Amino acid sequence: MRQLGISIYPDQSSFEQDQQYLQLAHRYGYTRIFTSLLQLKGDGGKDILGKFRQTVDYANHLGFKTVVDVNPDLFKELGLKYTDLHVLHDLGVWGMRLDEGFTGMEEAQMTHNPYGLKIELNMSQGTNYLDSIMAYAPELDNLIGCHNFYPQEYSGLSDEIFMDYSRKYRQYSLHTAAFVSSHAATFGPWPVNEGLPTMESDRQRQIYSQVTHLKLTGMVDDVIIGNAYASEDELATVAAAFIHCMLILLMKQQL
Structure with a gap:
């Protein structure tokens, strides 16, 4: 199933703002959410985690996959442990994206989790990374990729x-995703905010053209708006560009 996605950053927004955004995206057929817990550090992390839980619960109510x-x-x-991902399951997320990889063995092991959590690989890390995971016989139904x-x-x-790194995922028939950038959005996960596309050539394009460019490569299943x-x-x-493509x-x- 091909999906449209948005990104939310609960550590930089309020629940009410995220709630309104989720309602709006839901109206236009969006079903995926990207978010980050990389900012979860120290005592302040407990507050972020609480906001995160609240937002994910509401997103799940609307049918989103986070x-x-x-x-x-x-x-x-x-x-967290490679052999026990119940903490993420308890958070209500659909899957986790590994911003940084392990050795290949750990990623493969995590795909065999009993909760059906999706393990999303960083497709922008190159092709040898995927080969190393495949050597350990992962559960392919739980293995996906995102740039x-x-x-x-x-x-x-x-x-x-982009094409070189993506082809390997197509060869293994893995579900893939990449990002386009909103020109109206004002923030992402980092202080620098000059757009959040996957491909540099998309940075200045209008968003319809970004989606068309990504989809017509034939390498991307899901398209996610990276900034909020x-x-x-x-x-x-x-949504219109996605359907047209x-x-x-x-x-x-x-x-």
């Missing part, structure tokens, strides 16, 4: 690197 960004340091902070987004101008992936909050007009435009790709398959 993927949360984590890294090895956060495993220690949350008390990075890049907040600073000239830091995004080139079209060539996109305007209602942008949400509608992304899906129809084009479907027609190509039938020829």
Whole structure:
């Protein structure tokens, strides 16, 4: 199933703001959420986690699937273990995105979790990373991929690197995602905010063109708006572009 997604950052917003944004996105057919717990550090992390739980609970009520960004340091902070992901299950998330990878063995092991949590790989880490995971026989139904987004101008992936890194995921028939950038949004996970696309060539494009560019590569299943909050007009435009591209790709398959 192909999905549209938005991003929310509870540590930089209020529950009421996120709630309104989720309602609006839900109206236009969005079903995925990207968010991050990388800011969860020290005593203040408990407050962030509380806000996060509240937002995810509401998102689940609307039918969204939330993927949360984590890294090895956060495993220690949350008390996570490769063999026991009940903490994330208890948070109500659909899956976790590994911003930084492990050795391959750990990623494969986590796909066998009893909760059906999706383990989302960082597709922008290159192709050898995926091969190392496949060597340990992961549960493919629980393994998906998503590219990075890049907040600073000239830091995004080139079209060539994007294609090179993505092909391996297509060869393994894994579900994939990448980011487009709202021009109305004002924040992301970091202080630098010059847009949050995956590909550098999309940074200055209008959002309809960004979605079209991503989808017509044939390498991306889901499209996620990386920064918050996109305007209602942008949400509608992304949904229209997404549907239009899906129809084009479907027609190509039938020829």
